Amino acid sequence: MDFETKCVHGGCTSSADQYKALSYPIYQTASFAHASFGSSTGFDYTRESNPTRERLEHTVASLEEAAGAVAFSSGMAAISTVMELFRPGDHFIIEQDLYGGSIRLFHTICEKNGLTFTYASFSSDDIESMIRPSTKALYVETPTNPMMKVVDIRRLADIAHRHGLLLIIDNTFLSPYFQKPLTLGADIVVHSGTKYLGGHNDTIAGFAAASSLEIVEHLHETAMSIGSVLAPFDSWLILRGIQTLAIRLERAEKNAMQIALWLKEQPCIKNVYYPGLPEHPGYAIMKKQASGFGAMVSFRTDSRETAIHILNHVKLISFAESLGGTESLITYPLTQTHADVPEDMRRKSGIDDTLLRLSVGIESAENLIDDLASALPLSKI
Ligand SMILES: *Cc1c(COP(=O)(O)O)cnc(C)c1O
Numbered sequence: 001m002d003f004e005t006k007c008v009h010g011g012c013t014s015s016a017d018q019y020k021a022l023s024y025p026i027y028q029t030a031s032f033a034h035a036s037f038g039s040s041t042g043f044d045y046t047r048e049s050n051p052t053r054e055r056l057e058h059t060v061a062s063l064e065e066a067a068g069a070v071a072f073s074s075g076m077a078a079i080s081t082v083m084e085l086f087r088p089g090d091h092f093i094i095e096q097d098l099y100g101g102s103i104r105l106f107h108t109i110c111e112k113n114g115l116t117f118t119y120a121s122f123s124s125d126d127i128e129s130m131i132r133p134s135t136k137a138l139y140v141e142t143p144t145n146p147m148m149k150v151v152d153i154r155r156l157a158d159i160a161h162r163h164g165l166l167l168i169i170d171n172t173f174l175s176p177y178f179q180k181p182l183t184l185g186a187d188i189v190v191h192s193g194t195k196y197l198g199g200h201n202d203t204i205a206g207f208a209a210a211s212s213l214e215i216v217e218h219l220h221e222t223a224m225s226i227g228s229v230l231a232p233f234d235s236w237l238i239l240r241g242i243q244t245l246a247i248r249l250e251r252a253e254k255n256a257m258q259i260a261l262w263l264k265e266q267p268c269i270k271n272v273y274y275p276g277l278p279e280h281p282g283y284a285i286m287k288k289q290a291s292g293f294g295a296m297v298s299f300r301t302d303s304r305e306t307a308i309h310i311l312n313h314v315k316l317i318s319f320a321e322s323l324g325g326t327e328s329l330i331t332y333p334l335t336q337t338h339a340d341v342p343e344d345m346r347r348k349s350g351i352d353d354t355l356l357r358l359s360v361g362i363e364s365a366e367n368l369i370d371d372l373a374s375a376l377p378l379s380k381i
Pocket residue numbers: 074075076077099101102141145170172173191192193194195204205206323
């Protein structure tokens with residue numbers, strides 16, 4: 001079954017519902033009754049499993065070409081549950097340009113629990129020389145957030161497996177429509193389902209998918225024990241969002257390319273970070289490992305004043321955190337997504353007061369460009 005078909009049909013050809021409802025039912029129940037002692041329908045209690053959530057998990061597993069997937073109450077719930085697979089003393093090498101919330105989680109809760117971290121630039125540092133006897137996993141986003149740096153997943157998987165480590169990839173920015181890290185050798189993929197998978201900025205969700213059934217089962221058990229699972233109604237919303245994943249991303253990417261090219265021409269815009277531009281250092285790797293470039297565009301303005309002026313004057317584009325929805329959003333990473341990242345790390349990554357991050361939606365590209373144009377300071381055009 002092709003990807004677009006799996007998005008619509010969840011990887012199944014018929015509805016499991018007895019009435020053949022086209023929309024998969026929301027099993028809004030906490031518990032399931034038993035016909036007799038020792039019997040079960042396969043579902044007992046929703047923290048453990050729920051048919052709507054299970055349908056969603058099968059869909060995401062099939063899109064990521066995973067052995068299985070687990071749906072969580074948020075992206076951070078997914079990532080923190082993945083970190084529960086490890087023990088005190090375990091060491092990780094982490095891309096330093098990451099979603100700020102992930103860095104906050106590692107820095108505070110995971111370190112308190114005895115895990116240790118080395119932050120690196122996976123696109124320029126010698127990762128192999130940082131591996132210690134206690135190292136258990138490499139953790140990256142590609143493209144990274146917000147600098148859009150690209151790492152070669154296959155090369156990283158080779159390094160990881162040569163040393164007996166797991167490779168964990170946060171695939172939120174591209175979604176499985178454009179990139180399937182497990183097929184490139186990654187062991188675990190995590191997602192903020194809030195973003196492209198949900199796609200409508202109307203709910204919070206997360207996923208972890210893995211290439212080994214053993215890891216999937218361990219994740220299921222951990223999620224059930226912690227209780228970090230996704231509710232039935234939210235599962236249904238994400239299932240509905242996924243139906244249009246392919247066409248939303250096609251359109252958003254087309255818009256992003258047009259906007260990136262336009263931004264490059266503006267005198268008050270200094271750098272445009274979009275991996276779909278041939279001059280982007282990650283362009284060739286993206287061509288090799290992904291089927292598209294996504295719809296996230298970061299850019300640097302000539303001054304803090306210009307950046308703030310744009311944030312204050314966009315009308316169609318909302319000045320808001322998050323990404324991956326139908327509507328376009330503009331973010332100021334310094335005070336929003338990356339506010340809790342230690343300053344030296346922010347500086348190393350290049351997150352300063354001139355950096356803006358745009359999540360390009362599926363509106364008309366012309367309207368979006370007009371909106372950005374009218375938000376530029378008049379003196380700078
Ligand atoms: C938003 C985001 C997260 C966190 O997901 P939530 O659903 O907000 O908990 C993790 N990684 C990336 C890349 C994100 O953009």
